[in-house]
Amino acid sequence: MLDQVTKVHDEQRQGEAFSSGEQESLLYSKKFYIESYGCAMNFNDSEIVASILNGEGFGATKEVEEASVILVNTCSIREKAEQTIRKRLTEFRKLKRSNPGMLVGVLGCMAERLKSKLLEEEKLVDLVIGPDAYRTLPALIAEAGTGQKSVNVMLSREETYGDISPVRLNSNGVTAFVSIMRGCNNMCTFCVVPFTRGRERSRDAYSIIREATDLFENGYREVTLLGQNVDSYYWTGKEEGSTGAEETVTFAQLLERVAQISPLLRVRFSTSHPKDITDEVLFTMAKYENICNYIHLPVQSGSTRILQLMNRTYTREWYMKRVDRIKEILPDCGLSTDIITGFCTETEEDHQDTLAIMRYAHYDLAYMYYYSERPGTLAARRYQDDIPEDVKKRRLAEVVELHRQQAQRSMQLDLGKTFKVLVEGTSKRSEADVFGRNDQNKVIIFPRDNHQKGDYVWVKVESCTSATLIGKVVMPEYAE
Ligand code: SAH
Ligand code: SF4
Ligand code: F3S
Numbered sequence: 001m002l003d004q005v006t007k008v009h010d011e012q013r014q015g016e017a018f019s020s021g022e023q024e025s026l027l028y029s030k031k032f033y034i035e036s037y038g039c040a041m042n043f044n045d046s047e048i049v050a051s052i053l054n055g056e057g058f059g060a061t062k063e064v065e066e067a068s069v070i071l072v073n074t075c076s077i078r079e080k081a082e083q084t085i086r087k088r089l090t091e092f093r094k095l096k097r098s099n100p101g102m103l104v105g106v107l108g109c110m111a112e113r114l115k116s117k118l119l120e121e122e123k124l125v126d127l128v129i130g131p132d133a134y135r136t137l138p139a140l141i142a143e144a145g146t147g148q149k150s151v152n153v154m155l156s157r158e159e160t161y162g163d164i165s166p167v168r169l170n171s172n173g174v175t176a177f178v179s180i181m182r183g184c185n186n187m188c189t190f191c192v193v194p195f196t197r198g199r200e201r202s203r204d205a206y207s208i209i210r211e212a213t214d215l216f217e218n219g220y221r222e223v224t225l226l227g228q229n230v231d232s233y234y235w236t237g238k239e240e241g242s243t244g245a246e247e248t249v250t251f252a253q254l255l256e257r258v259a260q261i262s263p264l265l266r267v268r269f270s271t272s273h274p275k276d277i278t279d280e281v282l283f284t285m286a287k288y289e290n291i292c293n294y295i296h297l298p299v300q301s302g303s304t305r306i307l308q309l310m311n312r313t314y315t316r317e318w319y320m321k322r323v324d325r326i327k328e329i330l331p332d333c334g335l336s337t338d339i340i341t342g343f344c345t346e347t348e349e350d351h352q353d354t355l356a357i358m359r360y361a362h363y364d365l366a367y368m369y370y371y372s373e374r375p376g377t378l379a380a381r382r383y384q385d386d387i388p389e390d391v392k393k394r395r396l397a398e399v400v401e402l403h404r405q406q407a408q409r410s411m412q413l414d415l416g417k418t419f420k421v422l423v424e425g426t427s428k429r430s431e432a433d434v435f436g437r438n439d440q441n442k443v444i445i446f447p448r449d450n451h452q453k454g455d456y457v458w459v460k461v462e463s464c465t466s467a468t469l470i471g472k473v474v475m476p477e478y479a480e
Helices: 022-027 040-054 079-097 108-114 134-145 193-197 205-217 251-259 279-287 304-309 316-329 348-361 378-382 389-412
Strands: 016-018 030-036 058-060 069-074 103-107 127-129 150-152 175-179 222-226 234-237 247-250 266-270 294-296 334-341 365-370 418-426 433-437 443-447 456-464 468-477
Touching (some): 040 058, 040 069, 040 103, 040 108, 040 134, 040 175, 040 222, 069 079, 069 108, 079 103, 103 108, 103 134, 108 127, 108 193, 127 134, 134 150, 175 205, 205 222, 205 251, 222 251, 247 251, 251 266, 251 279, 279 316, 304 348, 316 348, 334 348, 348 389, 365 389, 418 443, 443 456
Parallel strands (some): 030 058, 069 103, 175 222, 222 266, 294 334, 334 365
Antiparallel strands (some): 016 030, 234 247, 418 433, 433 443
């Protein structure tokens, strides 16, 4: 599923196990198994963890039974996500009974939210490590190995893991995530992320360029720059060893620098907050053919009153104006969103406003949820979770149905069009076909012929399903 979306939540990718492959695992005497949940940033963190552990002589394995350490990189965004993970931890605890030397560690957002509760009350695990404490993981594993319960959930204002090269696990060798910042300062009232990930901080621009350049030199052809709110990226500093003055890099400038690495390297980014996406970013996207015309712009609700309660800091009209501007500057830009139904006090009228804004924006893709109260968030403290579950779910079903119709229409509008596609791998449906994505992030399947992963080809769309375009190569475009 990683092939199909760049932005991924727990519903899309649950419990994917990472492995760095058979060969590499032979190099290491100790083995760890890691399973990841949640957003792309969490998956990227697992790659950082793998890099830290490799440095300490641990190799990744896909076989949970052969691991001496099991790590679960967790998500707290909705209650359902946490329930799924708890069930999984119970399974690992059973496994531990037959293998008492095995250690089970919880990483990520649930670790940060629940802290030592996971060790004490629930006795599910041996190690608890928050998202800013991964450098201490080897020491904590050693400590836990002596029978002590180990916890480090310190959040940091500086940690970006900027100097660590993630080990690309389970990678297709063509597309990769690059984290450009951590944390979030926005305090949307429904959201647990500011509590689990801490304050926002931007990663050294030079380390980002270095990582993206290395990826390109190793055959990768697409990077997705990741952050909870990429448009507020803002880095001040200077290149290591430089004696010159400090410089400041904004998101638009970073985007430009990454795009300049090579016209053959596609650049994507996620997530944009509607209050922060600037015209400068849109103009930079227009200027570089290799910055994909695709924006994930979560609206959450179409009602200004609800947006205020959510502390999103924009109104319905502001959002619509941003959509207008995107379509003005980037007429063929793909647009996707996140929507929450049944937030505190939401009326039928508010809900109708959400449906109306969907009709206005014509989203190509949407991630839709019903509101799940998260302990400790501003909404949990200030408001009553007063919309009955059946109403939340009914409204969600209406939002999903409207989106289904809109997405289908968006696919049909592409029939007969020709797109530049980056080949990513073999189609799941047939060995005779390959798949890739167009600029707008839509998956296109077409006959394999001689096309290799990493090639750019021009594909004419002949038919479609609800989620996939199907076509034929009309012009191969060679890299050299
Ligand atoms: N930083 C991103 C969102 C990260 S969380 C942004 O600002 O858009 C991904 C999505 O999960 C959110 O956009 C929101 O739609 C959803 N979400 C977050 N908290 C939620 C909650 N308590 N209940 C339901 N959905 C939630
Ligand atoms: Fe959560 Fe809002 Fe930050 Fe996104 S911008 S991570 S929704 S607080
Ligand atoms: Fe989940 Fe944490 Fe990401 S709560 S969505 S894993 S930042």
